[in-house]
Amino acid sequence: MPAKEFEARNPRYELMPFRFARIPGLPGEIVVVNEVREFHFLAESDFRRFCDHALSPHEEIFRDLRAKHFLLDEHAGSYWPYAVSQYRTRKGFITDGPALHILVVTLRCHHSCLYCQVSRQTTDMTAFDMSDETAAQAIDRIFESPGPDLKVEFQGGEPLLAFDRIRAIVDKIEQRNVSEGRQIEYVIATTLNDITAEQLEFCRAHRINLSTSIDGPEPLHNRNRARRGRDSFRRTVDGIYAARAVLGHDAVSALTTITRESLKEPEAIIDTYVALGFSSIFLRPLSPYGFARLTRDRIGYPVEEFMAFYHRAIRHLVKLNWSGTYLEETYTTFLLQHILTPFPTGYVDLRSPTGAALGALVYNYNGDVYASDEGRMLAEVGDHAFRLGRVTQTYGELIRSPQARALLEAGVAESLPGCCDCAFLPYCGADPVFHYAEQGALRGHRAKSPFCRKQMMLFQFLFRELRSQDSETMRVLSSWLARRPIRVHQGAVSGSPALAG
Amino acid sequence: MLPLQSRVTVYGTPREPVLKVLTLNEFLINRVEPRDCALWFDGSEALSASRALQDVSWGAIIDPKSGGSSLQLVSDQCVVSAPRVEGVIGPGDVIRVNERSHLVSVIYRRGSRNNSLLVTERCNSYCVMCSQPPIERDDGARVAELLRVISLIDSDEGVLGITGGEPTLLGDDLIRILSAAKAALPATRLHVLTNGRRFSETTFARQVAAVAHPGLQWAIPLYSDSPEVHDYVVQRHGAFAETLAGLMNLARYGQQIELRVVLQQATVRRLRQLAHFIARNLSFVDHVAWMGLEPMGFARPNWHEIWIEPEDYADPLADAIARLTDVRMATSIYNVPLCVLSERLRPFAAQSISDWKNSYVPECAGCALRNQCCGFFSSATRKYLPRNIRPIALERNVAGALHG
Numbered sequence: 001m002p003a004k005e006f007e008a009r010n011p012r013y014e015l016m017p018f019r020f021a022r023i024p025g026l027p028g029e030i031v032v033v034n035e036v037r038e039f040h041f042l043a044e045s046d047f048r049r050f051c052d053h054a055l056s057p058h059e060e061i062f063r064d065l066r067a068k069h070f071l072l073d074e075h076a077g078s079y080w081p082y083a084v085s086q087y088r089t090r091k092g093f094i095t096d097g098p099a100l101h102i103l104v105v106t107l108r109c110h111h112s113c114l115y116c117q118v119s120r121q122t123t124d125m126t127a128f129d130m131s132d133e134t135a136a137q138a139i140d141r142i143f144e145s146p147g148p149d150l151k152v153e154f155q156g157g158e159p160l161l162a163f164d165r166i167r168a169i170v171d172k173i174e175q176r177n178v179s180e181g182r183q184i185e186y187v188i189a190t191t192l193n194d195i196t197a198e199q200l201e202f203c204r205a206h207r208i209n210l211s212t213s214i215d216g217p218e219p220l221h222n223r224n225r226a227r228r229g230r231d232s233f234r235r236t237v238d239g240i241y242a243a244r245a246v247l248g249h250d251a252v253s254a255l256t257t258i259t260r261e262s263l264k265e266p267e268a269i270i271d272t273y274v275a276l277g278f279s280s281i282f283l284r285p286l287s288p289y290g291f292a293r294l295t296r297d298r299i300g301y302p303v304e305e306f307m308a309f310y311h312r313a314i315r316h317l318v319k320l321n322w323s324g325t326y327l328e329e330t331y332t333t334f335l336l337q338h339i340l341t342p343f344p345t346g347y348v349d350l351r352s353p354t355g356a357a358l359g360a361l362v363y364n365y366n367g368d369v370y371a372s373d374e375g376r377m378l379a380e381v382g383d384h385a386f387r388l389g390r391v392t393q394t395y396g397e398l399i400r401s402p403q404a405r406a407l408l409e410a411g412v413a414e415s416l417p418g419c420c421d422c423a424f425l426p427y428c429g430a431d432p433v434f435h436y437a438e439q440g441a442l443r444g445h446r447a448k449s450p451f452c453r454k455q456m457m458l459f460q461f462l463f464r465e466l467r468s469q470d471s472e473t474m475r476v477l478s479s480w481l482a483r484r485p486i487r488v489h490q491g492a493v494s495g496s497p498a499l500a501g
Numbered sequence: 502m503l504p505l506q507s508r509v510t511v512y513g514t515p516r517e518p519v520l521k522v523l524t525l526n527e528f529l530i531n532r533v534e535p536r537d538c539a540l541w542f543d544g545s546e547a548l549s550a551s552r553a554l555q556d557v558s559w560g561a562i563i564d565p566k567s568g569g570s571s572l573q574l575v576s577d578q579c580v581v582s583a584p585r586v587e588g589v590i591g592p593g594d595v596i597r598v599n600e601r602s603h604l605v606s607v608i609y610r611r612g613s614r615n616n617s618l619l620v621t622e623r624c625n626s627y628c629v630m631c632s633q634p635p636i637e638r639d640d641g642a643r644v645a646e647l648l649r650v651i652s653l654i655d656s657d658e659g660v661l662g663i664t665g666g667e668p669t670l671l672g673d674d675l676i677r678i679l680s681a682a683k684a685a686l687p688a689t690r691l692h693v694l695t696n697g698r699r700f701s702e703t704t705f706a707r708q709v710a711a712v713a714h715p716g717l718q719w720a721i722p723l724y725s726d727s728p729e730v731h732d733y734v735v736q737r738h739g740a741f742a743e744t745l746a747g748l749m750n751l752a753r754y755g756q757q758i759e760l761r762v763v764l765q766q767a768t769v770r771r772l773r774q775l776a777h778f779i780a781r782n783l784s785f786v787d788h789v790a791w792m793g794l795e796p797m798g799f800a801r802p803n804w805h806e807i808w809i810e811p812e813d814y815a816d817p818l819a820d821a822i823a824r825l826t827d828v829r830m831a832t833s834i835y836n837v838p839l840c841v842l843s844e845r846l847r848p849f850a851a852q853s854i855s856d857w858k859n860s861y862v863p864e865c866a867g868c869a870l871r872n873q874c875c876g877f878f879s880s881a882t883r884k885y886l887p888r889n890i891r892p893i894a895l896e897r898n899v900a901g902a903l904h905g
Contacts, residue, residue: 003767006733038781057729063771067726067778075728078742081749082782341828342781478827 008057013066013073015051016083021423025464036086037338037426038068041467086342090426093344093351093359096147097399100348100360102373103138103169104155105130106162107365111191111227114299115257115286129162130365135169137391138363142173143180144395145361153187153211155373157365160190163199170206187211191225191232192239192252200246210243212236214254214276216262216269224259240276255282255330258306259299266313274325282330283313285454287374287434303450307457314461314473321476321486328480335462336481338427348372350429352419354411357388357404367391369398371407374433385436407432410442418446424459505607505857507589511600513561513579515539519608519646520560521653522594537653539563539581541592561598563590581605595653597646609654615855616654617662617692618647620678624667626696627736628722630765630807632797635666644674651681660690669699669709676709683714690716692759697721698740700747710754718757718787721748724768726778734767752785759788764837765807769814776821780828789825791818792853793836795878796885804885811841811887819845839874840864841887854878862890869895 018034030047033039042050042061049055050071055062057073065071069083093099107128109116130138142150152173154166170186177184186208203210215221218233225232243252254276256262256269266283273281285306286299313329320327334345348355357371368387370376375386386407388398398404413419413430422428434451435444446452465474479486520539523531528538539561561579581598584590584605593611598604609616621643624635654661661682668675682691691714700706721744724734728741735741751758760779762768768775779789794800794807818834825832834846835853842850852875860879865871870893877886 001733001736003729003733006729006738008729036781060771063727063729064774067774068781075742078728078745082745085749086781340780342784478823482827482829484826 008074010074011057013053013055013057013062013071014076015053016070016072018070019421019423019425020047023460023463023467025460026467029467031423031463032070033423033426034068034070035426036069036083037090037342038070038086039339039463039466040065040068040070089342090344093346093355094353096149097145098357098359098361099145099147099149099346100151100153100355101138101142101145102153102155102360102362102376103130103135104157104362104364104376105135105159105165105169107157108161109157110161110193111158111225111232113225115224115259128157128365130165130363131367132168134363134365134367134391135165136172137367139169139172139176141361141363141369141391141395141398143176143182147182149183149185151185151187153189155189158191158193159188160193160195160199163202167202170202170208174206185209190239191236192243193227193232193235195239195242197242197246200243203243203251204246208247210247210252212240212252212254213257214240214272215256215259216265217272220261220265220269221272223261224257237276249277250279253280253282254278255284257284257286258309259286260301261299263301263305263309266309267316270313270316270320270327274320274327279326280328280330280333281317283310284331287437303453303457306454310458311461318473318476321479322472324485326479326485328483332458332462332477333480335427335458336477339462339466340481349431349434350427352411352413352425352428352430353408354430354432356386356407356411356433357399358408358411361388361398363391369393371404372433374437378433378437386433406442410435410444416443416446418449418452422446424455427459428455503588503610503857504586505589505610507584507586507605508603509584509598509605510582511579511598511603512582513577514600515561515579515581515598516558517560517649518599519595519597519649519653522563522590522592522596524592525554527592533653536560537649539596539598541565565590593655595650608650609658611655613856614660615662615857616658616660617664617855618650618678619664619666620644620647620668620675621666621671623670624665624696625670625698625737626667626740628799629734629736629767629803630763630794630798630800632795632800633664633666634798640671640674644671644678647678648681651678652685654686654689656686656688658686658689660692661686663691663693665694667698668693668695669697669705672705676712679709679712679714679717683712687715690718692718692720694720696735696740696744697747697751698743700750701743703750706747706750707754710751710756718759719751720759720761720790721751722761722763723748723775723779723783724762725771726775727771730767730771734763734765748783748786758786759790760786761790761792761835763792763794764809764811764814764818765794766809767807769809769817772814772817772821773824776824780824780830784828784830787831789830789832790851790853791821791832791834791837793834795836795880796882797878797880801885808885811837812889815843815846819843822846822849836875836878838876838887838890839870840868840891840893841889850875852876862886864890864892866892868892 016034018032020030020032022030028044030042030044031039032042046061066073069079108125159166186206188208189211192212214236215224221233222230240252262269270281317327317329334347334350337345348359351359360372362370362373362376364370364376367390369389369391371386371388379387386403388401388403410432411430413425413428416430419425431451432442435449436442439445465471465477468474476486516536521533521537522539522541523533524541535557537560540559541563543565559578561581564580564582565584589607590596590605594607595609597606597608621640622636622638723744724731731741732738800807822832832849833851834849835851837850839847839850854875858879859876861876
């Protein structure tokens with residue numbers, strides 16, 4: 001039978017829900033985005049015909065949009081189950097409950113960082129350590145949460161100063177997990193200063209990963225992260241090498257907090273990561289929480305300045321990646337994964353419903369339980385809006401607390417003014433804690449939200465690159481998604497643009 | 502290439518039509534019954550010396566060199582002698598002896614990477630490029646024979662194909678075959694070629710999955726992200742809907758899946774979109790194969806309607822592969838020789854053509870990559886070959902690409 005025997009007979013179609021946007025720099029085009037995170041660029045005139053049900057089933061555009069779940073025709077039965085499955089995958093984190101459990105084992109710290117979000121205590125005040133009893137109750141709460149995969153993160157202060165506590169908690173969790181059978185990942189968020197061989201050996205034995213901070217070149221880092229002796233950088237670097245030697249290269253990751261000083265030198269910050277042999281860098285803008293709020297005038301900056309920094313950073317990263325050094329920017333990679341795959345990243349700030357409480361619980365040293373780390377930091381300056389309750393309460397009580405309820409009511413982006421009709425909503429998150437801290441209201445006001453402004457600019461940048469398909473930048477971004485150096489990924493020989501050198 | 506059949510001289514009648522070829526030494530350490538065994542006697546073993554062995558009721562005795570004419574005198578034994586093609590039969594093989602037509606067929610060949618069992622010749626599709634057109638024929642006797650064959654295959658065999666026709670048309674008999682394979686060959690990778698349409702029946706999918714052979718993978722063709730194209734290629738209305746529903750069911754029951762896309766005029770037009778559709782909706786599949794045409798069966802009369810030069814689909818294929826590797830999906834190119842693929846695509850090419858239907862052309866003689874190349878289907882006469890076949894000179898960077 002010839003091909004035309006199999007052509008569609010019925011030109012009628014229904015529209016699936018979608019949102020759309022015009023992107024600066026792409027005149028005459030509209031990007032449509034639907035609930036399963038598929039997107040498609042349409043010429044203005046095609047967009048109108050699509051909406052007017054005027055596309056013909058013989059057109060390629062019709063078939064493109066149908067296969068991306070933008071329209072339903074007589075073949076809807078074939079595609080529909082896959083749309084459902086993509087949506088379920090995207091929102092799958094909801095039924096698993098909080099996967100991230102943060103244990104603040106001590107507030108003691110030898111650093112007094114410019115932007116520190118936690119009230120630090122001097123290193124000998126053990127009154128700011130988590131007690132045995134609190135730790136035991138926190139473990140009960142962790143195992144009451146329903147998910148099969150759990151991540152237990154130790155924070156401080158400097159958690160290494162309370163390493164005995166970490167040791168006892170990990171041992172207890174392991175014992176308990178013999179019967180529970182969960183998949184548990186451990187992380188210690190630490191400066192790595194003065195980490196001992198014995199501590200590293202314990203980390204190795206229990207496959208504990210280490211997450212540290214490197215803010216850039218030595219002078220910048222030491223200015224941001226002050227400690228007695230002014231040698232934070234050297235001590236952290238020593239710690240990184242010592243940890244890699246015992247745990248393996250990939251067990252240590254680092255993130256960088258961007259202060260006003262950092263804005264001047266994205267290249268130098270990135271080069272520091274290259275010199276230290278990292279394959280990823282997380283460029284984190286300063287957050288408006290806790291102590292940072294008070295010092296913001298000194299170290300803060302407007303979103304536009306951050307974005308200028310970001311673009312310079314990306315340009316430098318593109319150059320580095322093309323010259324054979326693989327280094328990815330973590331946040332960009334998260335966004336790309338949201339755009340180009342059906343899978344959620346697990347990153348709690350980019351979730352709707354919000355990752356606060358639903359994705360993470362924070363157990364403070366004193367037995368208070370918070371909906372997020374930022375919520376705990378606000379508490380340190382006297383605002384307990386995100387304290388769900390006490391560690392003595394059950395998981396059920398905590399997750400049903402009025403505070404958690406308030407977060408959820410304001411934490412569904414699909415229902416928020418400014419978010420609900422935004423084309424990029426399916427890739428973004430609600431982040432009510434940020435808006436509470438920044439604007440004093442959980443729902444927030446998107447038109448004036450720096451978070452929203454930053455996200456919009458990031459999405460516009462990424463969609464311009466996606467439109468160009470094989471620009472030098474896009475090929476580097478793709479290689480981050482694939483986690484493969486660009487030259488191997490793209491074939492070794494052909495097609496490398498002049499930049500490859 | 503070594504054929505799967507040879508003329509022989511058969512004296513007497515084998516005790517079973519399907520036999521396992523074993524040397525005496527191997528027979529002694531194996532658990533094969535003598536009547537299931539074709540004893541490999543090449544003169545180096547002491548058969549003639551041992552009356553006791555002669556008295557054993559062998560399924561048959563293979564006399565590959567036809568040197569032992571005395572064997573013919575051994576009373577009550579079937580002797581298979583003098584295969585016309587040397588090397589067709591060897592120890593470890595499972596063979597079918599047809600004493601009337603003096604033919605031996607090799608059903609399983611030890612050491613080959615390409616053993617496969619043809620479980621039915623019936624099919625519910627009628628693909629435009631089908632290399633093995635379906636035949637409506639009762640499979641009752643075939644299934645009984647297959648169950649015997651499976652019990653005689655080396656238990657340490659690495660990989661075994663199961664093909665048709667359309668294997669799922671066997672219904673419960675397919676479940677019997679897979680269960681037999683699970684019992685006899687639990688460590689073997691089973692590669693079942695199916696159009697997957699019957700797995701749209703949820704109960705059937707569940708029952709087949711319940712066999713739970715640990716190395717079972719379904720190889721299922723998906724020709725387009727559009728039903729118009731897929732159904733045309735398959736020549737059946739509704740096939741796209743059934744295959745997609747079938748894939749969903751197999752995923753639900755945790756089955757391993759390879760998707761297969763045959764590169765032809767109708768499919769290459771939306772290759773990028775198909776890769777995108779797979780990356781988004783079928784990310785549960787374990788592997789995606791992009792396959793060159795085999796000029797057999799319906800492919801020959803339809804050649805003008807299906808053939809497209811590899812250089813004409815090089816760009817969309819490169820994009821399709823990039824789309825999949827970007828999301829870390831495994832993908833390969835089958836049946837396309839390296840010389841007609843761009844250097845960017847060569848690292849994905851596999852040596853995919855079964856040894857018994859594989860050949861090379863004179864141009865291959867001077868090619869540095871011949872040993873890494875799939876070559877050609879031996880059925881491909883000149884008019885079925887791509888343009889621009891040429892030997893590749895090995896340059897440093899090309900070697901790098903292949904090992905990268």
